[in-house]
Amino acid sequence: MNRTRIFAAALMATSMLTTPTAHATGASTTTFMCVTDSMDGGKTTAVAPEAAASLKQRTRSYEGPCAAFGPAQDLGNGNLRSYTQTNQDGTPYAVGVTFTRDALAGLPTDMNDRHHCYDVNGDGRMDQDTECVGGYEHPLALPLATGTAAPGLSSQWVLTNYNPKGHGMAGIYDVPHFDFHFYLKPKSVRDAIRTGPCGLVINCDDYATATKEIPAPYMPAGYMDHKEAAEGAMGNHLMDTDDSPEWHGQPFTHTFMYGGWDGDLLFEEPMITRAWFTGLAAGTNANGCFPVNQPAAWKNAGFYPRQYCITYEQGRDDFTVSLRDFFSAPGA
Template sequence: MIPLPRRLLAATLSASLVAVAAVATSIATGGDASAAHTTTICLVPSGYRGVEVTVTVPAATAERLLARTPSYAGVCAVYGRPLPLGGATVRTYAQIEGTVPRVIGITFPSSALSGLPTEMTDRHHCFDVDGDGAIQEMTECAGGHERELELPAALRRLPGVPLTWALVNWNPHGHGAPGVYDVPHFDFHFYIQPKAERDAIRPGPCGIIVHCDDFVRGTVPVPPQYLPADYTDLQMVEVAMGNHLLDQTSPEWNGSPFTRTFIYGSYDGRISFLEPMITHSWLQGLVTGQHSSACLPIKQPAAWQVAGWYPQQYCIRYRANRDDLTVSLEDFRR
């Protein structure tokens, strides 16, 4: 027997899944799909993680499928190219309905939380601040261990999406502010600023290992109408990243330990990135059941400098049926 090409096999299996879902819906509702509450999921059969098809089924059927297969809620995702991280890989994904982005996020298996680098940084962004001819990793490097991620091609083609690429930083020793963010954690950046402009933020002796001229550009104030409520410029401009605007009403600035927070980036007076920042221990706690998946609101500015779709919340989830974690921007509005 000649084996079917993978694409043909996937198409055949997808068609079969749609047919099965339609029959299941018909049986569950007596042939009247409107008689039952339905839910849209991405149906992924066990053993076929590369095959995904969007189906709408009764809520009870969806619940069973989500529990017993690697299926997931919402329409099927499109993905960016994966890069290695820890014991696995990390990649971007997006769930799109028509011309509307529903979810834009980053996903990785739980095994990515193991086998991570323990050195302070990957030494991509260092500068000999004291001029002694040697690089002191703890004080003259920044950025942790970075993974530069492309957004899915289908998302990049979608009109009105201001996000252009993503950056994941693993910080095994944390970073400033001292006593606040100096614990092992991940930075998940979703950039509005084009990558070439971000790459042009040079190393130097000012700010967080940044060129002094670029530090000045990084601290140009964002006009008030574009600045979200409660966000403050503490002049935390970093090489190859930009400035970090912090919400000092967040729990970690008010007596609670840092677990997860949301940061806005800026450069040259413009919002440049959106950043959920999450501790390693919090993500590990999701996997073990110590913490629960949740969505949190994102404080919005009165207006955006670049028109388009922007998220109203960010979500951190562990999907036990897939044994993966997602960090996503959701509830997009124009």
């Protein structure tokens, strides 16, 4: 049976099992999905679990409301795109990045793309390994103009970085991995963070701004400011030294960081190794969602995520990294 006939059969089965307004009742449950066999379009439909599993395996359907996607950018031998999903009531369901499995092949092997460098030792040349930062970066606008992105969504844009040799901290994060920075402030704020001789190749005045103390109510639980992780063209990095396994003798696989700038939170950041994605596609790692530690209060009102999710979908042959389970924070 060809792919089109499989999709039609699965969609017919879905229509017989559920209706778009179905919800959990008693022992029976339904899942909302975007039923589609293309990278765009589709119909948000409530489906039974057995139909959902079949659709995800055999078509390009996926969980949650149908998404709006940003334009594709090249990554390795494939591509990546940002996306947003919005509930019927206008609240955010997910914001994330999706990239094709072939994007894991053909990736660069040098330390970085040399976009952000500074002659720290003054010898007249830029050492790619020690005087440049940022890996290979892909700024991604969110599809906010489509009308499908929720008002008040905390994320304003996404900066995806691939680090072929990892980065500091030495012995922890120095393995090939991706950083997904969901910035809470406009791109102009990040673009103004200069390179220089302090911290991780950051301008010394900007280092002072990046490491300015975040008031206790707004500091995420369990996170520490290590100061030396302030980086040019990026901001400071706050690390979960309480709960992250890589800080307790385990190898780094995936973790969640926050960014700091001028006494406020700057970004939310899942960091995930290339090996973890490879394991997802091979079936040796499982799709999953993981908790995001929260501050006691949010300085700025908006919708903030309580989970980050990492998935591989067989039918789409792609990966997603998303922020989900949003709640509305009133702000200070």
